[in-house]
Amino acid sequence: MTDIIRMNAADLAAKLASGEISSVEATQAHLDRISAVDGDVNAYLHVNDAAVDTARAIDERRAAGESLSELAGVPLAIKDVLVTTDMPSTSGSKILEGFMSPYDATVVARSRAAGLVPLGKTNMDEFAMGSSTEHSAYGPTHNPWALDRIPGGSGGGSAAAVAAFEAPLALGSDTGGSIRQPAHVTGTVGTKPTYGAVSRYGSIALASSLDQVGPVSRTVLDAGLLQDVISGYDIHDSTSIRREWPSMAAAAREGAEGRGLKGLKIGVVTELPDSGFQPGVAASFRDALAKLEAQGAEIVEVSAPNFEYAVAAYYLILPAEASSNLAKFDSVRFGMRLDVPGTVEDVMSATRDAGFGPEVKRRIILGTYALSAGYYDAYYGSAQKVRTLIQRDFAAAFADVDVIATPTAPTTAFKIGEKIDDPLSMYLNDLTTIPANLAGVPGISVPSGLAEEDGLPVGVQFLAPAGEDARLYRVGAALEKLLVDEWGGPLLDRTPALNGGAR
């Protein structure tokens, strides 16, 4: 029997349904893996003591003949930005150390209802601010492909957990690329659904007009299965969309059959030339396009002249919204409180200085500046106009093509410490992922291979019009099938063995 931890969620689910493997066995196998390697990877901030009990309850319900969801009994890692009643939720910050939520995030509640077994909470940049997970207050996560390199961010913990076979599935959140860029650097799959497709209730807010929760996995089908579980209208999130969604898993299965590529128009953005990417990233991207073209897809150049303003607009809108959202960490109702003399404001200011890390302070101060009287129109107002221009770029492009393709990020995984003191160069990691958040459109990152110069993973990003998430799963699964057939097995088979590093 194939090693349990190396199975995809869909294959594991089939063996759980047939009784070949129990959820207790699957859960224990992952807990053992976490014990064996997470000392090196540091993907988890907390491991769920009750995971085996939860798994046993699923096994008992199945044994009693109950009809269960497809993913019932499959273990799940949960990004620490999502609140949980049975595990601490810190969002990677000291200010929330030990915080126990009185309620579950809707995506967590839906995952539990579908019988998924929470394994633990995954590491992340503090309050999801970062592209490397180095800004976690609990130490960086290490990339399973090369432990001295970053796993991307902010959801580096979820991506690394899945890449290191410490979970078959994980939940992430994506405000400017925090699901897709970690997928790119770890050789995994990640989707940012359409804004409003998935409830954010119980997702500790970073920038409310940009945040979206989504799936992290090793295959496109697995991501689709998880998106089917978590998406849909939620009365607790007034930005969630009231509509029925087609099955993303069904779209992925169709895509893998390879019929959807003939005549599919794939846009390539003129303003993102190969020269803007590491050579091995650009080469892997061009190879992926050639594979799709050989199966009948048509590659079309599209122009998005305002994409070059996206990072600038994002670093005004995000800090502005974050400075407001993070005002709730006031040392009064929950979270850290420093024992210092003075008024409640003195205590609040001292607590926020001690509880927030440097990147969080940088963005709160920047957001406070951007929103202050006299600057509002020039900065925040202008950034909101850029948002309109980027939406128009997408609308014009999608009038001509079905999906847009880009490399998911400019480079492969860089070394831990390499960019930590240079916020501007860190911000440019999200150059290709940010436009989707500004416009609300969905995006997926699928592994396209390894960069020739460093042997590290590269991802291709597909973008579709708002509401057309299924297209991403169709084309993503089609490409994945072509590449995995060529490689003779999944990319992650080539990760180096993790030895030692017991947790």
Added chain:
Amino acid sequence: MSEITPELVRHLGVLARIQLEDEEVTRLTRDLDAIVENIAKVSEVASDDVPATSHPIPMQNVFRPDEVGTMLTVDEVLQNAPDRDGDRFRVTAILGEEQ
């Protein structure tokens, strides 16, 4: 356009309720100056005829029926409070001596 000074950063710290230390003010002044210089380019294309977008997916104001839903108990609300006094959050003085 940028005019980030240590005095401005200190003032922003007061507005944001973060008691910045001198060394942090120095570093933030340097960082913000570089960041603001780079993000100010948004004004190049933000002409008067472009409407602003606040949310990516246009939505109407959302109402729901005014019905009592799932409620937290007082103990649940207070379970993470740094300090409490019965059913209330407890804090230090709201007003300073000079106020």
